[in-house]
Amino acid sequence: MDTLPHNAQDRVYADNAADPRWTVARVAALFELPFNDLIHRAHTTHRAHFDPNAVQLSTLLSVKTGGCPEDCGYCPQAARHHTGVDNEDMLAVDAVLAAARAAKERGATRFCMGAAWRGPKQRDLERVIDMVKAVRALGMETCATLGMLKAGQAAQLKTAGLDYYNHNLDTAPEFYGEIVSTRTQDDRLDTLEEVRAAGIHVCCGGIVGMGESRRMRAALVAQLANLDPYPESVPINNLVQVEGTPLHGSASLDPFEFVRTIACARITMPKAMVRLSAGRHEMPEGIQALCFFAGANSIFYGDKLLTTGNPEAEHDRALMGRLGLYPMAGEATTREAEDR
Ligand code: SAM
Ligand code: DTB
Ligand code: SF4
Numbered sequence: 001m002d003t004l005p006h007n008a009q010d011r012v013y014a015d016n017a018a019d020p021r022w023t024v025a026r027v028a029a030l031f032e033l034p035f036n037d038l039i040h041r042a043h044t045t046h047r048a049h050f051d052p053n054a055v056q057l058s059t060l061l062s063v064k065t066g067g068c069p070e071d072c073g074y075c076p077q078a079a080r081h082h083t084g085v086d087n088e089d090m091l092a093v094d095a096v097l098a099a100a101r102a103a104k105e106r107g108a109t110r111f112c113m114g115a116a117w118r119g120p121k122q123r124d125l126e127r128v129i130d131m132v133k134a135v136r137a138l139g140m141e142t143c144a145t146l147g148m149l150k151a152g153q154a155a156q157l158k159t160a161g162l163d164y165y166n167h168n169l170d171t172a173p174e175f176y177g178e179i180v181s182t183r184t185q186d187d188r189l190d191t192l193e194e195v196r197a198a199g200i201h202v203c204c205g206g207i208v209g210m211g212e213s214r215r216m217r218a219a220l221v222a223q224l225a226n227l228d229p230y231p232e233s234v235p236i237n238n239l240v241q242v243e244g245t246p247l248h249g250s251a252s253l254d255p256f257e258f259v260r261t262i263a264c265a266r267i268t269m270p271k272a273m274v275r276l277s278a279g280r281h282e283m284p285e286g287i288q289a290l291c292f293f294a295g296a297n298s299i300f301y302g303d304k305l306l307t308t309g310n311p312e313a314e315h316d317r318a319l320m321g322r323l324g325l326y327p328m329a330g331e332a333t334t335r336e337a338e339d340r
Helices: 005-018 024-032 035-049 093-106 122-137 153-160 173-179 185-197 214-225 255-268 285-293 313-323 330-339
Strands: 054-064 110-115 141-145 164-166 201-203 206-208 233-238 273-276 298-300
Touching: 024 035, 024 214, 024 255, 035 255, 035 285, 054 093, 054 122, 054 273, 093 110, 093 122, 110 122, 110 164, 122 141, 122 153, 153 185, 164 233, 173 214, 185 201, 201 233, 206 214, 206 255, 214 255, 233 255, 255 273, 255 285, 273 285, 285 313
Parallel strands: 054 110, 054 298, 110 141, 141 164, 164 201, 206 233, 233 273, 273 298
Antiparallel strands: none
């Protein structure tokens, strides 16, 4: 063999020392490393910045389900996809508060509220603001994902006490148009700028397993890592294939490739919370354990994501117990983000 695997690894280190920017080529070189070299490096990075056995627990709630005008190819909530997800009314603040209280009792420290909107109307935003205030008053961290924000909306959420806003870049820029046609990735970047400018922590990641190439996964990670600053929280979702969506029936991703994506996110965004997000329901526990080793330190906790299933809380507690993992204190994660 002309090129020894450790030479390949050295080259990735050396390149990066010369220029801290993560080009697609550099992230692609990480993806190409032998698996053991990659996850060793990711785990070493993880250990340098975090307690390697602490996992942050967030619970999701869909506060406005279905009927979305957008055409995201992966999403069961798009009105034009016939998935059995109905267009429901927005939840009342009391119902949201009850769900947050239950999540807190189960051990979640962050409560994430999602809405199937292209973006919030002012009247709807006002009810979300009341939800944020109510959840915050429980002593939980708050996160919302409401679609695109217009000028001034992020500032209103910040004033209400919103800690994080989730808005994903979802996939590589060159693949985005194949997955979504009703908006561009530049629209996403505009909202991310609004969120940043309002002083809300950014939660931004993507989905893998949508038929993208490895190079495209590298391009997504590079794009996230080159946001300045990179996001405080980076959800890596494995596509949940829902019947009736255009992406249902896509070839499923090699689970080791999912672990590699987590590892690359950890290496390129060393101080971010890397969130092992959608797709855990279908993911073998051994693969989840490898994800934790490769630097994932946050999960969605509770038996439902927005409309699809997630492992039962009890099951996750048992898995964490078997791995010697424990929940991360809520304030610790925000402090971590603020100290960066
Ligand atoms: N409508 C808002 C938006 O698109 O930003 C907020 C809610 S949307 C459901 C939040 C994120 O969920 C999407 O950006 C996407 O990354 C993720 N998501 C949706 N459907 C998914 C699926 N089937 N599998 C994995 N992730 C999915
Ligand atoms: C994120 O990146 N993943 C979560 C959260 N942010 C909002 C959503 C996953 C949704 C999976 C499909 C569903 O349950 O509808
Ligand atoms: Fe709507 Fe968000 Fe689903 Fe896209 S991902 S269809 S914007 S709910």
